Amino acid sequence: MKEKNSNDKQLIVKKINNGIVIDHIASGGSFYVLKALNIDENFPHSVFVAMNVPSKKLGRKDVLKIRNLRKDDLNLDVLGLLISGSNLVCIENYLVVHKEKIKTPKKAYGIIKCPGLSCITNLRENVKTEFDIIESNGKKEDIKLRCVYCDKMFDIHKHISLIV
Amino acid sequence: MNNENNFKVPHIIGIKNMTEDYIQSILDEAFLIKRNPSKYTEELKGKILSLAFWEASTRTRLSFESAILRLGGRTLGFSSQVGTSIEKGESLSDTITMLAGYSDCIVLRHPRRGSAKLAARVADKYGVPVISGGSGSQEHPTQALLDIFTIQEFHHRLSGLNVGIVGDLRYSRTISSLLFALSKFGRNTIYYLSHPSLKLQEELEYDLNSVDLELTKAESLSDMIGDLDVLYVTRLQKERFPDPMLYNKVKGSYQIQKDILKAAKSDLIILHPLPRVDEIPYSVDSLPQAKYFEQAKNGVYTRMALLKKVMKFNLNK
Numbered sequence: 001m002k003e004k005n006s007n008d009k010q011l012i013v014k015k016i017n018n019g020i021v022i023d024h025i026a027s028g029g030s031f032y033v034l035k036a037l038n039i040d041e042n043f044p045h046s047v048f049v050a051m052n053v054p055s056k057k058l059g060r061k062d063v064l065k066i067r068n069l070r071k072d073d074l075n076l077d078v079l080g081l082l083i084s085g086s087n088l089v090c091i092e093n094y095l096v097v098h099k100e101k102i103k104t105p106k107k108a109y110g111i112i113k114c115p116g117l118s119c120i121t122n123l124r125e126n127v128k129t130e131f132d133i134i135e136s137n138g139k140k141e142d143i144k145l146r147c148v149y150c151d152k153m154f155d156i157h158k159h160i161s162l163i164v
Numbered sequence: 165m166n167n168e169n170n171f172k173v174p175h176i177i178g179i180k181n182m183t184e185d186y187i188q189s190i191l192d193e194a195f196l197i198k199r200n201p202s203k204y205t206e207e208l209k210g211k212i213l214s215l216a217f218w219e220a221s222t223r224t225r226l227s228f229e230s231a232i233l234r235l236g237g238r239t240l241g242f243s244s245q246v247g248t249s250i251e252k253g254e255s256l257s258d259t260i261t262m263l264a265g266y267s268d269c270i271v272l273r274h275p276r277r278g279s280a281k282l283a284a285r286v287a288d289k290y291g292v293p294v295i296s297g298g299s300g301s302q303e304h305p306t307q308a309l310l311d312i313f314t315i316q317e318f319h320h321r322l323s324g325l326n327v328g329i330v331g332d333l334r335y336s337r338t339i340s341s342l343l344f345a346l347s348k349f350g351r352n353t354i355y356y357l358s359h360p361s362l363k364l365q366e367e368l369e370y371d372l373n374s375v376d377l378e379l380t381k382a383e384s385l386s387d388m389i390g391d392l393d394v395l396y397v398t399r400l401q402k403e404r405f406p407d408p409m410l411y412n413k414v415k416g417s418y419q420i421q422k423d424i425l426k427a428a429k430s431d432l433i434i435l436h437p438l439p440r441v442d443e444i445p446y447s448v449d450s451l452p453q454a455k456y457f458e459q460a461k462n463g464v465y466t467r468m469a470l471l472k473k474v475m476k477f478n479l480n481k
């Protein structure tokens with residue numbers, strides 16, 4: 001871009017008084033988080049997104065800061081499926097009150113509608129969806145969900161709109 | 165055993181999660197029953213079996229009915245959605261809850277995948293076993309049991325077999341269950357002949373990757389016929405093809421002509437889950453290899469064995 005001297009570092013560390021910071025998101029991951037959290041132009045709080053910034057650990061990474069959001073507003077299982085390995089930091093009055101590494105859940109309950117077209121859970125039944133998590137080749141980035149009812153296997157990144 | 169969810173009672177949802185021992189115990193029981201069916205007429209006396217068929221069925225429903233009657237039990241149920249509370253919009257869960265109160269075991273067929281599992285989870289709370297009579301394109305476990313019963317009856321083994329499968333690999337729940345069943349016994353080779361638009365579902369392919377079953381694509385019937393111990397034929401459904409012209413064009417290559425069978429081994433057996441349309445011409449029926457009617461008859465013995473096993477568990481409680 002034009003501004004060659006734009007200071008990535010400054011952008012990242014810009015402090016927020018209250019809210020959450022998710023750091024060390026694998027490049028491109030912030031996009032999915034924004035979609036999963038339904039963050040668009042109608043979202044009432046400030047959101048800072050840094051994409052593709054240099055990172056010692058990841059080469060490139062995304063960083064996300066969302067003001068006035070708390071841990072309770074997040075579904076950590078959803079985040080675990082989208083951006084496992086990232087760090088979540090919760091801030092109140094400029095102080096870090098909580099810190100944790102986002103982990104892939106062992107199972108996923110009721111967080112997403114099943115994309116299986118002929119799945120019984122998509123038929124007006126009073127049933128919570130349930131998915132096993134499959135790490136293909138042991139690679140975290142290749143995580144697939146598998147419906148325990150219809151067996152459908154899918155990549156959640158391709159079905160963000162089904163997150164409930 | 166077949167107990168993936170810490171169920172209180174046994175349920176027959178699919179072959180995938182059954183062990184070889186469990187399957188073999190059903191087959192062994194079925195062999196005993198076939199030898200002397202009259203010995204079992206009081207076995208389930210006073211018991212009621214629900215037949216809950218959301219989807220039309222002739223063979224599966226009638227053979228379950230025959231099986232429970234031969235064991236001394238009775239049935240209740242419905243065989244289509246017409247005129248039932250389901251037509252008014254009742255859910256599967258509610259219907260199963262109701263039937264769990266009315267009967268000692270529930271057989272269901274439903275067009276949706278996952279229906280048998282959901283039914284089992286609902287009925288388990290009431291201690292009532294569920295048996296799948298087909299759940300969408302997913303599985304049809306009792307069909308696979310009678311299929312391998314028939315194979316064992318004629319070949320006296322369930323491993324080291326060459327099995328040719330012709331037809332719809334994608335939407336046939338019968339084939340899914342049969343492949344799972346054959347994978348349990350080891351060293352079986354499947355030669356499949358199917359149109360590319362009807363190839364195995366990704367999920368099934370994934371599951372079969374980790375089991376002891378070799379899958380080989382065949383180019384034509386004549387290509388594989390000489391190697392086969394079993395030829396399993398299924399119906400091609402016109403509506404599964406993207407274009408009816410294509411169906412008309414390819415259907416001939418999946419038809420079993422008498423001539424082709426000249427190259428077959430003398431102990432080849434030809435199976436079909438029935439009903440057939442024209443994939444096996446009537447002229448094949450008189451050949452010694454044609455075993456599909458015997459296979460259909462075995463459906464009663466295997467279902468008797470299964471009902472005895474599942475419903476006796478209930479009695480012993």
Ligand SMILES: [Zn+2]
Pocket residue numbers: 114115116119120121147148149150151152278
């Ligand atoms: Zn599903």
